[in-house]
Amino acid sequence: MLGVIALGAAGVAAGPALSNSLDSLLSGLSRQDPTGLTGLLPNAGGFRYYSVTGPVKPVAAADYRLTVGGLVDRPAGYGLADLQALPQHRIVHDVQCVTGWRVPATPFEGVRLADLLDAAGVRSGATAVHFSCFDGSYTESLTLDQARRDDVLVALKMQDQPVSHDHGGPVRLYVAPMYFYKSAKWLSGITVTPTVQRGYWEQNGYDVDAWVGKSNGRDDAPTS
Numbered sequence: 001m002l003g004v005i006a007l008g009a010a011g012v013a014a015g016p017a018l019s020n021s022l023d024s025l026l027s028g029l030s031r032q033d034p035t036g037l038t039g040l041l042p043n044a045g046g047f048r049y050y051s052v053t054g055p056v057k058p059v060a061a062a063d064y065r066l067t068v069g070g071l072v073d074r075p076a077g078y079g080l081a082d083l084q085a086l087p088q089h090r091i092v093h094d095v096q097c098v099t100g101w102r103v104p105a106t107p108f109e110g111v112r113l114a115d116l117l118d119a120a121g122v123r124s125g126a127t128a129v130h131f132s133c134f135d136g137s138y139t140e141s142l143t144l145d146q147a148r149r150d151d152v153l154v155a156l157k158m159q160d161q162p163v164s165h166d167h168g169g170p171v172r173l174y175v176a177p178m179y180f181y182k183s184a185k186w187l188s189g190i191t192v193t194p195t196v197q198r199g200y201w202e203q204n205g206y207d208v209d210a211w212v213g214k215s216n217g218r219d220d221a222p223t224s
């Protein structure tokens with residue numbers, strides 16, 4: 001996909017003629033949307049499917065494990081049932097992708113990331129949280145202040161259903177106030193770190209502080 005981004009930038013610099021010939025080389029969806037392999041999910045209500053690694057092997061609910069570690073007093077591992085047993089919070093908010101598409105008023109439900117951080121006991125000297133995924137490639141990050149917000153969830157449900165495999169189930173991150181690339185799918189690891197470690201797209205130019213409408217050079221209308 002980096003090739004696609006490079007070609008896209010070259011196309012802009014070279015003007016419309018070259019851009020048109022580049023267009024014919026690229027599939028329509030990839031051209032419009034370089035942030036992942038993407039397709040329209042059937043019956044998904046406007047969501048697009050993203051995976052930077054192509055197909056991801058599903059993990060059965062019974063085999064799912066989320067680890068919490070790094071600069072914490074009590075590293076922990078949670079199965080899906082462990083997460084389901086914790087207090088659940090439901091947020092209904094617009095989803096906004098940095099490439100422009102928006103899905104209004106989408107319910108997400110799960111455990112507050114803040115609750116998992118409190119349970120682990122964040123040590124002094126920590127300022128950030130790093131996320132890893134069982135696709136083996138995607139990563140994300142938040143500052144500790146961002147991670148402790150009420151509208152940041154370790155989500156077990158999306159659209160009032162268990163998070164489907166295509167949407168990053170059984171468990172994905174949901175960062176309501178930020179562009180959707182912050183909402184890591186197939187979440188497997190939460191690591192408290194001394195400083196922010198840039199995530200996958202952030203190493204490729206996206207902003208770490210991904211507030212909708214106030215980052216990435218975009219002026220999208222506020223989400224609510």
Ligand SMILES: Nc1nc2c(c(=O)[nH]1)N[C@H]1C(S)=C(S)[C@@H](COP(=O)(O)O)O[C@H]1N2
Nearest residue numbers: 048049050051052138167180181183184185
């Ligand atoms: N593991 C993983 N998480 C990811 C991505 C990805 O490619 N891999 N793409 C991100 C981007 S850019 C978006 S817009 C959303 C898309 O979520 P969806 O596939 O449920 O629509 O997931 C985000 N989280």
Ligand SMILES: [Mo]
Nearest residue numbers: 035097098181
């Ligand atoms: Mo995205």
